[in-house]
Amino acid sequence: MAITNIMKRFQNKVCFVTGAGSGIGKATALSFGREGGKVVVTDINEAAAQAVVAELLASGAEAIALKVDISKRTDVESAVKTTVETFGRLDCAVNSAGIAGTVSLPTHEYPEENWLQMMNINLTGTWYCVKAELTQMLAQGGGNIVNIASAAGLVGQPTNVPYAASKHGVVGITKTAAIEYATQNIRVNAICPTAIETPMLMEGRRKLAHNPEALEQAKNLQRMKRMGQPQEVADVALWLCSDESSFITGHAMAVDGGAFA
Ligand SMILES: NC(=O)c1ccc[n+]([C@@H]2O[C@H](COP(=O)([O-])OP(=O)(O)OC[C@H]3O[C@@H](n4cnc5c(N)ncnc54)[C@H](O)[C@@H]3O)[C@@H](O)[C@H]2O)c1
Helix, strand or coil: CCCCHHHCCCCCCEEEEECCCCHHHHHHHHHHHHCCCEEEEEECCHHHHHHHHHHHHHCCCEEEEEECCCCCHHHHHHHHHHHHHHHCCCCEEEECCCCCCCCCCCHHHCCHHHHHHHHHHHHHHHHHHHHHHHHHHHHHCCEEEEEECCHHHCCCCCCCHHHHHHHHHHHHHHHHHHHHCCCCCEEEEEEEECCECCHHHHHCCCCHHHCHHHHHHHHHHCCCCCCECHHHHHHHHHHHHCHHHCCCCCCEEEECCCCCC
């Protein structure tokens, strides 16, 4: 569908996205730009963030790239500070940065080092983001936060215990903050996708691009018998950041092709 002025829901809104160099975060950043947002593209991969900003600028959007490792509190705090210095405020934040790890082992064999790394990024990193975003949104009188959790934030994920634990934790952060700030014009929601066709899934731990059998299995878990696309998650993130979802907060929304039906 052509994007018309009517659909520019984020005109002059300042939209901050983590993990915006790839996959769901990238689709979200580009969507904010198409809809008039001033986009802050953050990623630990600076070159990837800059490439997304180049795309945004070429399309006529305003955007800046920032190198941010969400597991470093000072990185996150200074990114929010730069956002406000550059664009004056922070209206929408989509926290998409995360990792699925490289290890597939049952819980009793899962290595501590890999557990800690995933917790530091997916759980503590997301908390740093939410904390800094809330602080700014409280100061300016409102805002919208969307955390990209996972289906593994709602059910277990065999052979990846820290992923399920960290994503359940992200849902916990989301619900707690939603309650705490519900009367302060700040909404906090989470999205819980199943299998989305991004580098994480296709080239990461499960390497689905190179394993036709596992790819079929992943598709079959969805009732629609296909992978979801990053844009299909980005569209939900933008809706949750928009006024169209004004009575929704604390929700952990499955985007799952019917898997949980
Ligand atoms: N792809 C899926 O099937 C799926 C399903 C459910 C949930 N998710 C979640 O969606 C989010 C986005 O995943 P994706 O599939 O787009 O993956 P992706 O690998 O394509 O993108 C993730 C981005 O996060 C960045 N990143 C990684 N660690 C970071 C850190 N410490 N600080 C800042 N940036 C960091 C990466 O550089 C990358 O650009 C993740 O939180 C993931 O857990 C993905």
